[in-house]
Amino acid sequence: MGRRKVAVLGATGTVGQRMIQALDGHPWFELAELAASERSAGRRYADAVEGRWKLEGGIPDYVRDMPVLPCSPDIESSLVFSALDSGVAGPIEDEFADAGHYVCSNAKNHRMEDDVPLVIPEVNPGHLEALEAQKSNRGRQGFVVTNPNCSTIGLVVALKPLDDAYGARRAHVVTSQAISGAGYPGVASLDIHDNLVPYISGEEEKMEAESRKLLGSWENGFRYASMGISAQCSRVPVIDGHMEFVFLGVDDPADVDDAMRVMEAYRGKPQELGLPTAPEQPVIVFRDDDRPQPRLDRYMGSGRAAGMAVSVGRLREDTCDDGLFDYKFVVLSHNTVRGAAGAAVLNAELLEAEGYLR
C-alpha cells in the first residue's frame, strides 16, 4: 500500500512549518498539498514563507517549489491537517469535513463541541467513537478531530498515569509558556525581552475545560472528569517549550517513589500500536533538582518522536498539611511539537491504525 496523500492548511505559520517537518519522510503519509490564506496562495512555498521560516534544518527540498493553494475543499488529499489561525479555522474545517475530508485540527474552534473528539492518543483514544455521532449528526462523510491546546497537552499527559493510579481530585497549575505558542511574529520583542507577561488571553479557560474533557469518558456523550483544575498562565522569554508548575491532590496517595514509577511505566495505545510518532516512553521523570529545562530537555524522545515525550521533574510531596494537595512537580513539553504539530500527526496515525480513514 502506498503512502496516504495529505494536505496542510495554514502551512505557512509556526505550527504549519512544524507539520511540514513532522511529515517529512513519514512512513504512512505523503505531504502532497499545502494551503494558506489569499496572501500566500498562488506563490511557491519558499517564496510565501521567505523571512519567516524559523525552524532548524530549513525547508525540505521537495517542499520549496510546491505551490501554496487556497484553503478550498477541492483539495485532493483525503487527510487534512489544520494549523489555521483560529479566526478562520472553524468554518474552513467544517467545509472540508462536509466535503468528505478527515480533518486533524490544532485550532481551538471545535475542541469543546459535543460530537467532536478532543484527543491525546495516550490519554483518551476511546473518544474517537464520537466520530460516528458527528457524522450522523452533521450528515457528513468526513469529520473533524482536534488536539488540545499546547499547555493542556503537557499537563494531561503527566496527570493521566497519576489519575489512573490514585484518582486525581484537584490540580492547580502555573505556566511559563514559550513565545512560539503565540505564532509568528507573536509577542512584540519589547514586551517580552527582560520580562514576563502574566496573562495569555483565553489560555486558562482552555486548560481548565479541555483537561476535564480529556480525562473524562465517551458514553454516547462526553462525560467530563469531576476533578477541579485551576490554571494561571504566563508568557516568558523562551522560544520553545512550555514549563508548568503543578500541585496535585489525589484520592489515594502513595509515596513519591511509587508516583515516579507509575509515571515512568505509563504506556498508552500509541506505544501498544507502535505508531511512528509515538515516544517509546511518554513521560520521562528527572531526579536532578534542576531539570527539566526548556533549552536542554524540550526534544525528549528519539527519531520521529523527538519532542514528543513529556518531562516531569521535582516530583515531591506537598508541604501543606491541610489535605488539599499530595504532590508538587514541574512538567515540560515542546509546545509546537507535542503541543501542536506532533499531536495532530499522532492523532492521524491513531485514526489510520484504528481504521477510521477508510
Ligand SMILES: NC(=O)c1ccc[n+]([C@@H]2O[C@H](COP(=O)([O-])OP(=O)(O)OC[C@H]3O[C@@H](n4cnc5c(N)ncnc54)[C@H](OP(=O)(O)O)[C@@H]3O)[C@@H](O)[C@H]2O)c1
Ligand atoms: N503555536 C503554538 O504553539 C500552537 C499550539 C497549539 C495550537 N496552536 C493553534 O494552531 C493554529 C496555528 O497557530 P500558529 O501559531 O501556527 O499561527 P500563525 O503562525 O499565525 O499561522 C497561521 C496560519 O493560518 C493561515 N491563515 C490566516 N488567515 C487565513 C485565512 N483567512 N485563510 C486561510 N488561512 C489563513 C496563515 O496563512 P498566511 O501565512 O497566508 O497568512 C498561516 O498559515 C492556531 O489556531 C493556534 O491557536 C498553536
